[in-house]
Amino acid sequence: MAAEGSSERPDSPEFHDLFLAHFDTLVAFLMARTDVGRHGAEDLAQEVMVRAWRSWPKLVGDVQDLGPWLRTVARRLAIDTNRARRARPEEILCDTSSNLAERAVAEEHDRYVLDRVTARAVMGLLGPRHRQVIELYYLRDLDIRTISRYLSVPEGTVKSRLHHAVRLMRRQSWRELRGTLSG
CATH class of the missing domain: 1.10.1740 (Rna Polymerase Sigma Factor; Chain: A)
Structure with missing residues (x-):
């Protein structure tokens, strides 16, 4: 050779x-x-x-x-x-056939629907005051000020109830998720 x-x-x-x-x-x-x-x-x-x-x-x-x-x-x-x-970061294939703005709006809407479904699923875990604030804020899309006027309570109270309700819901949904995965 x-x-x-x-x-x-x-x-x-x-x-x-x-x-x-x-x-x-x-x-x-x-x-x-x-x-x-x-x-x-x-x-x-x-x-x-x-x-x-x-x-x-x-x-x-x-x-x-x-x-x-x-x-x-x-x-x-x-x-x-x-x-x-x-x-380097993972490469993501991009579908250029559809409009990115439309897909972003659709994904945001999907996330919004999923949040609502999740909220409805764990609402039964909450007391009446927390449930009412969650329903008004997440399901009826009212802002803090409007909820405060509607319930005749200070805005800080609405924020506090909302915070505690979300924390309880997250904790319980995490327990249910772990139970589902382990069972």
Whole structure:
């Protein structure tokens, strides 16, 4: 094959044979060691071949004998790729076919509905004063000042009842959730 210090061109038939002999096994090797999928593994295998091409004059041995060297390069690339993927935030596929503003409004509405359903589900846990404040604030969408006037109590009392009611509801819904998960 290529001898060390050889002036043989990397685009020689021997390099072509190297590519054909090892590319598919490198792709499989890289797919098993990374989570980049088939196309990503093919890209990495091409990078291995580029490095082999650059090092071609220094490589010694038959085309089949270079497999361990290629796998070592591929293993190091896989390690680097996995580290790079862990170091940056998770990639999120974005559906560009729909309007982002519409989706944001829909998600906000879904969250609003879920909050209402959750509030209704744990309302039975509360005393009448706390339940009344929760109903007025979350289910009827009244503000603190309006609730204060409606109940003829100071705004601070409304805020306090609201705070304690939400705390009780969270504590109880967490207990129920744990019970559901463990049972």
